[in-house]
Structures are given as C-alpha cells and as structure tokens.
Amino acid sequence: MIPAPFDYHRPRSIDEAIGLLATHGDAARVVAGGHSLIPMMKVRLARPDHLVDLQDLGELRGIREEGGVLAVGALVTQRQLIADALLAAKCPIIAEASRQIADPQVRALGTLGGNVANGDPGNDMPAVMMCLGATYHVVGQGGERRIAARDFYQGAYFTALEAGNVLTAVRIPVPPAGHGYAYEKLKRKIGDYATAAAAVVLTMSGGRVATCSIGLTNVAETPLWAEQAAKILIGTLPDTATLKKAVAAAEAITAPASDARGPAHYRTKMAGVMLARALERARSRARG
Ligand SMILES: Cc1cc2nc3c(=O)[nH]c(=O)nc-3n(C[C@H](O)[C@H](O)[C@H](O)COP(=O)(O)OP(=O)(O)OC[C@H]3O[C@@H](n4cnc5c(N)ncnc54)[C@H](O)[C@@H]3O)c2cc1C
Numbered sequence: 203m204i205p206a207p208f209d210y211h212r213p214r215s216i217d218e219a220i221g222l223l224a225t226h227g228d229a230a231r232v233v234a235g236g237h238s239l240i241p242m243m244k245v246r247l248a249r250p251d252h253l254v255d256l257q258d259l260g261e262l263r264g265i266r267e268e269g270g271v272l273a274v275g276a277l278v279t280q281r282q283l284i285a286d287a288l289l290a291a292k293c294p295i296i297a298e299a300s301r302q303i304a305d306p307q308v309r310a311l312g313t314l315g316g317n318v319a320n321g322d323p324g325n326d327m328p329a330v331m332m333c334l335g336a337t338y339h340v341v342g343q344g345g346e347r348r349i350a351a352r353d354f355y356q357g358a359y360f361t362a363l364e365a366g367n368v369l370t371a372v373r374i375p376v377p378p379a380g381h382g383y384a385y386e387k388l389k390r391k392i393g394d395y396a397t398a399a400a401a402v403v404l405t406m407s408g409g410r411v412a413t414c415s416i417g418l419t420n421v422a423e424t425p426l427w428a429e430q431a432a433k434i435l436i437g438t439l440p441d442t443a444t445l446k447k448a449v450a451a452a453e454a455i456t457a458p459a460s461d462a463r464g465p466a467h468y469r470t471k472m473a474g475v476m477l478a479r480a481l482e483r484a485r486s487r488a489r490g
C-alpha cells in the first residue's frame with residue numbers, strides 16, 4: 203500500500219507542465235485530484251517515476267458560459283460541479299451525476315478533468331459528457347486538439363490522450379431551456395462505482411420526443427453513447443412499446459464484464475432498468 207519512489211514536480215504554467223512531460227516521457231504522469239492515480243500507485247498498478255501536479259495551474263479552474271457553451275476547467279472538482287449556480291441553471295445533470303460519485307471526501311479533491319481523462323469505464327462523468335456532446339480540449343507539444351467525448355474512449359484506460367498531453371477544459375453545449383435530464387446509477391453501496399448507470403438528456407415538443415441523447419456507464423470497456431436507442435425514441439409519443447424497444451437497443455450494445463458487481467447478463471439488464479428510469483424521469487422534467 204506504499205507507492206514506489208517518484209519525483210514530484212509542481213509547474214507554475216501549462217508550458218512548464220508540457221515541458222516536464224516532454225522531458226520525462228513515459229516515465230511521467232499528470233496528477234490532479236489524485237483519487238484515481240494514487241490508489242493505483244499504492245497497489246503498484248501505476249509506477250510513474252515523475253508526478254507532474256497540475257494544482258498550481260489557475261487557468262485550469264473556473265466555470266464560464268461562452269456563446270452557448272459551458273467551459274469547465276479541468277481542475278474543477280466534483281464538489282464545485284455540485285455547488286455551481288451556472289451549471290445548476292443551465293445543465294443540472296452534471297450536479298445530479300456528481301452527487302452520485304464516491305463520497306464527500308473524494309468529491310472535494312477529484313476533478314472533472316481527472317474523471318474524464320482516467321479512462322476507467324467505472325467513472326461516471328464520461329457517459330454524461332458523451333450524452334451532452336461535450337468536447338475535450340487537450341494541449342501538448344504539438345499544440346491544442348479538440349476531441350469529442352464521443353470519440354475519446356478507445357478501451358479500458360485507453361483514450362485519445364497521447365503521452366505528454368494535458369486536458370485543459372471540457373466544453374459542453376448548453377442544452378435547450380426546458381430540457382429533461384436524469385442520471386440513474388445502481389451501486390452496491392454509497393461510494394461505490396456503478397453496477398450500471400444511464401444518462402439521458404431530451405427535449406419534448408407537443409408530447410413527442412424532439413431530441414434525445416443517452417450515455418451508459420460501466421457496461422463495456424468504454425462508456426457508451428447509445429445513439430440507436432435514442433433514435434428509436436425521437437419523434438415518438440413515447441409509449442410503453444417504444445420505450446421497451448429503445449431499452450432493448452441500448453442493452454444490445456453493452457458488453458459488461460462479470461465481476462463482483464454481478465454477472466454480465468445481470469449488469470446488461472440493470473443498464474436497461476437504469477435507462478428506463480432515467481427516460482421516465484427526464485420526460486417528467488421536460489417542458490413541452
Ligand atoms: C473510494 C473512491 C470511490 C470512488 N468512486 C467513484 C465513483 O463512484 N465514480 C467515479 O466516477 N469516480 C469515482 N472515484 C474516482 C474519483 O472520482 C477520481 O477523483 C476521479 O476519477 C479522477 O479524478 P482525479 O482528479 O482524482 O484524477 P487523478 O487521480 O489525479 O488522475 C486520474 C488519471 O487521469 C490523468 N489526469 C488527471 N487530470 C488530467 C488532466 N487534466 N489532463 C490529462 N490527464 C489527467 C492522470 O494522469 C491519471 O491517469 C472514486 C475514488 C475513490 C478513491
């Protein structure tokens with residue numbers, strides 16, 4: 203339970219952080235809140251020789267609205283996501299999902315950037331960001347890249363981040379006023395990762411689903427964007443039969459592991475149950 207020795211670096215600017223990462227290459231890792239990386243280091247599943255701590259990079263903090271987009275700095279903590287008035291008014295699914303992450307101690311330090319960059323399929327924010335159509339801003343020696351959350355996740359702990367990259371911000375298009383939303387998560391106990399979870403954002407018009415987006419957590423090696431399931435709902439009233447079809451389409455793209463949270467078949471079914479609940483709650487919250 204004690205990490206292997208490492209050198210600790212605390213850069214004062216992004217350029218300095220990028221320089222340190224370039225100098226030390228694969229031997230260096232970025233650390234933000236440390237609540238995923240340090241536990242991995244303690245059990246020696248991660249053994250970086252150099253830790254580059256982002257905590258002094260003030261430009262990675264703050265939550266702003268810029269031209270219909272919410273720009274959230276990578277170092278914004280889960281606790282700040284819950285407390286932020288702008289997010290509560292414009293995009294409340296973020297606080298709803300953040301409240302279901304871990305416990306208050308973890309949320310006080312764990313960051314949005316760390317949660318989405320980590321690549322653990324159990325992290326809750328990636329599916330929410332896929333559901334919202336967010337974009338990740340990433341800088342490295344080659345300059346800045348903008349990567350859609352829906353294109354970012356490639357396998358367990360395998361993302362579009364390259365060695366030497368720092369994720370600086372997450373940009374989220376403001377969902378339409380009056381949208382409905384819900385994040386439903388099944389977990390074994392408070393503070394646990396999801397057995398299965400579903401994020402839904404939708405709009406209604408004249409009783410019909412006008413737009414819909416669905417993300418799923420921890421039911422495959424990556425978070426999932428259930429595009430086909432959402433398409434089944436768009437334009438419908440939606441009645442019980444249509445909801446069932448959409449849930450079945452979402453279940454069909456899952457491929458969970460059998461583990462301590464249950465056998466694969468159970469977790470797939472729980473993804474369906476979470477989605478049905480999230481759709482119902484999102485619909486009840488939507489205007490129109
Ligand atoms: C007891 C416990 C329970 C938890 N339960 C949950 C849960 O239910 N749901 C959930 O989603 N999470 C859970 N977590 C994880 C927690 O939310 C983490 O804080 C989060 O996943 C990572 O954020 P961090 O800032 O701590 O990142 P770190 O641990 O500092 O980093 C995580 C990874 O991301 C990389 N990284 C971090 N920031 C950046 C950046 N800006 N740019 C590039 N790479 C970066 C690091 O190099 C590392 O590989 C739990 C953690 C604990 C200890």
